[in-house]
Amino acid sequence: MNEKLTLEELGRLLAECRQMEEAEAEAFVRAFLALVKESLARDKYVRIKGFGTFKLIEGGSCAAESAEWAGTSISFVPDVPLRDAVNKPFAQFEAVPLKEGVHFDDICECEEKTQGQKERQDEPEDSSHMEISPDGLCVEEDTHHVPEKENTDSRKLRLPWCMIASVLLAGVLIGGGIVWTLVSGRQYIPESVVRYLEESKDTASSSARPVAFSREEVKRDSSSFHTKVSDVVAPLKEKESVLETEHASLRKRETLADTIEYVTEGTQASYTLRSGESLARVAQRFYGNKKLWPYLARYNRTLLPDPDNIPVGTTIRIPKLVPKK
Amino acid sequence: MNSKEFFEELSCRLGREEKDVEQLLSSFTEIMTEKLLEGKVVALDGFGVFEVKKEKERIAFNPVSGQRLLVPPRLVLGFRPDAKLQRSLANE
Numbered sequence: 001m002n003e004k005l006t007l008e009e010l011g012r013l014l015a016e017c018r019q020m021e022e023a024e025a026e027a028f029v030r031a032f033l034a035l036v037k038e039s040l041a042r043d044k045y046v047r048i049k050g051f052g053t054f055k056l057i058e059g060g061s062c063a064a065e066s067a068e069w070a071g072t073s074i075s076f077v078p079d080v081p082l083r084d085a086v087n088k089p090f091a092q093f094e095a096v097p098l099k100e101g102v103h104f105d106d107i108c109e110c111e112e113k114t115q116g117q118k119e120r121q122d123e124p125e126d127s128s129h130m131e132i133s134p135d136g137l138c139v140e141e142d143t144h145h146v147p148e149k150e151n152t153d154s155r156k157l158r159l160p161w162c163m164i165a166s167v168l169l170a171g172v173l174i175g176g177g178i179v180w181t182l183v184s185g186r187q188y189i190p191e192s193v194v195r196y197l198e199e200s201k202d203t204a205s206s207s208a209r210p211v212a213f214s215r216e217e218v219k220r221d222s223s224s225f226h227t228k229v230s231d232v233v234a235p236l237k238e239k240e241s242v243l244e245t246e247h248a249s250l251r252k253r254e255t256l257a258d259t260i261e262y263v264t265e266g267t268q269a270s271y272t273l274r275s276g277e278s279l280a281r282v283a284q285r286f287y288g289n290k291k292l293w294p295y296l297a298r299y300n301r302t303l304l305p306d307p308d309n310i311p312v313g314t315t316i317r318i319p320k321l322v323p324k325k
Numbered sequence: 326m327n328s329k330e331f332f333e334e335l336s337c338r339l340g341r342e343e344k345d346v347e348q349l350l351s352s353f354t355e356i357m358t359e360k361l362l363e364g365k366v367v368a369l370d371g372f373g374v375f376e377v378k379k380e381k382e383r384i385a386f387n388p389v390s391g392q393r394l395l396v397p398p399r400l401v402l403g404f405r406p407d408a409k410l411q412r413s414l415a416n417e
Contacts, residue, residue: 004368005360013356018349028339028349033372035335039326041414049328050351054404056414072415074373076404085358086377086402093397098384 007033040074052078262292264299264319275312286318295319361402373406 011026018025036054039046044056055075078086182197271282279293297307299319304310326334336346357367357375367375382398 003365005365007369007372010353010356010360010367010369013360014349014353017352017356028346029353029369031338032335032350032353033369035331035338037372037410037414039331039334043326046326046331047328048331048350050347051354052402072411074404074406074411074414076373078402082354082358083402086361087400088362090397090399093399095385095397096395098393098395 048079050079050081052076052082261324262295262321263324264295265322266320267317268320269318270315271318272313272315273310279307279310279316282316282318287321292321295321369407371407371409373404373410376403376405377401378403 007029008026011029012022014020014029015022015025036046036048040054040056044058045054047053053076055077057073057075084091269286271286273282279296280290283293283296284290293307296316296318297304300316303314303316332343332346336343339346341349361367361375361377364377369375377400380399380401383396385394385396386392387394
């Protein structure tokens with residue numbers, strides 16, 4: 001692989017290619033090299049079109065590999081056609097921009113030079129890998145320092161942005177949830193808490209007042225309606241029809257009815273439990289709300305020692321419920 | 326010294342026409358490229374060594390745009406000057 005090709009061989013090949021004498025070809029190569037040397041010594045810079053650029057680099061600040069010719073070296077940058085010709089086997093590859101978060105463990109990430117440095121060091125950059133130039137080493141070093149700083153800066157900026165966004169999102173979600181539970185009227189929150197909240201709202205913000213008001217009114221309506229209906233209906237003793245109407249009218253307000261405390265006021269009716277019926281079922285039939293069964297249990301506590309286990313055929317008294325003032 | 330001056334000087338020394346010299350140099354470059362791609366090293370005595378080396382693929386990060394590029398592997402032509410040449414140039 002690493003066979004060396006000497007000047008003489010090159011001359012011979014050139015002679016073959018151009019159909020000229022070997023000596024002449026060799027003389028050309030020697031003259032070419034000699035002229036490069038001379039002009040380097042004179043101008044420190046030779047550009048040969050189609051071949052490349054030779055530059056004499058006189059270092060000093062950076063430590064040279066050997067003290068013998070301290071800091072002096074030659075850099076060579078091939079011209080674009082030559083560079084591409086050399087890279088021909090790999091010409092099909094192209095640089096690919098990477099998306100965020102794509103990482104390769106086996107490839108080290110090196111930082112590209114910043115714009116300014118790129119302009120300044122445009123030409124040697126391509127071949128910096130091959131140069132022995134001590135200057136090249138210096139450049140590499142300071143390009144590594146500058147972007148690192150910028151990198152940490154951007155990282156510092158990125159973190160708070162994410163945090164702020166997530167905190168805002170969480171706040172909006174929690175606030176939305178609270179408002180929804182308050183406005184939607186479902187009883188996820190104990191009544192005492194809601195009442196407390198409403199009271200504080202009444203005093204604090206006027207905007208929330210209409211909602212609270214209407215809720216209170218609805219409650220009062222429902223309870224008064226309930227008592228009215230039972231007042232009218234009780235003497236008639238038409239249980240079934242009463243039950244139907246009560247049931248229908250109160251079903252809608254079912255959710256509100258259990259939030260009010262009631263006082264039992266005399267017996268409204270009596271009812272014989274059939275098989276499969278529970279106090280909750282009876283409460284549902286008479287009051288339109290199965291959550292009111294504890295009133296039945298309390299009212300009939302002499303009859304029912306265990307409200308969870310009632311024998312079939314037990315006749316219980318249904319109390320009349322009046323909302324507590 | 327720029328390219329034009331270089332060719333003028335070279336043709337003057339060789340006693341050939343400038344066009345001829347340019348063609349000679351281009352075929353010289355061609356031969357050199359060909360041999361380099363075969364994996365050979367062009368060692369010019371008293372001048373230096375031309376050598377092709379493979380540069381590994383790497384990820385370049387542009388701190389200005391924040392973009393990361395996967396730079397493919399490539400073959401790079403490098404030049405290592407001869408010690409003699411370096412010394413002679415340093416002494417002048």
